[in-house]
Amino acid sequence: MTDLTPFDPHATRIAPSILSADFARLGEEVRNVVSAGADWIHFDVMDNHYVPNLTIGPLVCEAIRPHVQVPIDVHLMVEPVDALVPMFAKAGANIISFHPEASRHVDRTLALIRDHGCHAGLVFNPATPLDYMDYVMDKLDVVLLMSVNPGFGGQSFLPSTLPKLRQARARIDKWRAETGHTIALEVDGGVKIDNIAEIHAAGADTFVAGSAIFGKPDYAGVIRDLRAQIAKGASLAA
Numbered sequence: 001m002t003d004l005t006p007f008d009p010h011a012t013r014i015a016p017s018i019l020s021a022d023f024a025r026l027g028e029e030v031r032n033v034v035s036a037g038a039d040w041i042h043f044d045v046m047d048n049h050y051v052p053n054l055t056i057g058p059l060v061c062e063a064i065r066p067h068v069q070v071p072i073d074v075h076l077m078v079e080p081v082d083a084l085v086p087m088f089a090k091a092g093a094n095i096i097s098f099h100p101e102a103s104r105h106v107d108r109t110l111a112l113i114r115d116h117g118c119h120a121g122l123v124f125n126p127a128t129p130l131d132y133m134d135y136v137m138d139k140l141d142v143v144l145l146m147s148v149n150p151g152f153g154g155q156s157f158l159p160s161t162l163p164k165l166r167q168a169r170a171r172i173d174k175w176r177a178e179t180g181h182t183i184a185l186e187v188d189g190g191v192k193i194d195n196i197a198e199i200h201a202a203g204a205d206t207f208v209a210g211s212a213i214f215g216k217p218d219y220a221g222v223i224r225d226l227r228a229q230i231a232k233g234a235s236l237a238a
């Protein structure tokens with residue numbers, strides 16, 4: 001059973017996306033990126049149905065689980081969703097997020113994820129309205145805003161994500177003030193050293209980065225630079 005302690009509301013987190021890792025050396029890649037300072041491992045699941053690409057499933061999650069002590073953050077780009085939830089929970093996932101358009105019963109799927117001992121997240125495509133949050137705040141642990149259209153790594157960050165992050169941050173902060181419950185605000189797609197400060201200033205606290213990290217010669221150096229820019233973003237927001 002996963003530790004369901006609420007996330008630290010004051011923390012920021014770097015979640016390298018293994019979509020850009022060398023799959024022939026996946027165990028070594030995840031170990032290296034965690035020793036380099038990654039907070040979560042972001043695990044992109046694509047089904048060639050909800051998105052036009054095909055990646056990895058629960059078997060690969062189970063295979064990397066013994067290699068990392070940090071949370072595995074599973075992003076399901078699949079339709080339908082529910083049958084995969086118990087499989088990923090059993091495979092060692094800690095956070096499971098899905099797209100509201102891919103589930104007929106969003107409230108039920110969120111409850112299913114928590115019932116399986118995982119933190120539950122909802123993912124918003126660039127054109128998906130935040131309204132999906134409104135009636136399920138009590139079942140959310142993560143809100144993930146896509147800053148690219150899902151399906152591929154290496155795309156450019158969509159600037160329309162910045163005002164959307166501000167809106168999501170306002171809703172999350174209001175909810176926390178009312179209930180004390182923390183929801184992580186994660187952003188995914190085109191996150192780089194040169195834009196992470198303004199992304200943090202707009203409200204994100206958790207940053208998925210694939211091509212910015214994997215394939216680079218010095219993972220620790222990149223993660224250190226990303227964190228230095230996040231600190232700049234904090235002073236921009238203050």
Ligand SMILES: O=C(CO)[C@@H](O)[C@H](O)COP(=O)(O)O
Pocket residue numbers: 017019020042044075148149150151152153154155188189190191208209210211212
């Ligand atoms: O889910 C996705 C794409 O669908 C992302 O997780 C990408 O893998 C992020 O890659 P970069 O944009 O950071 O290269």
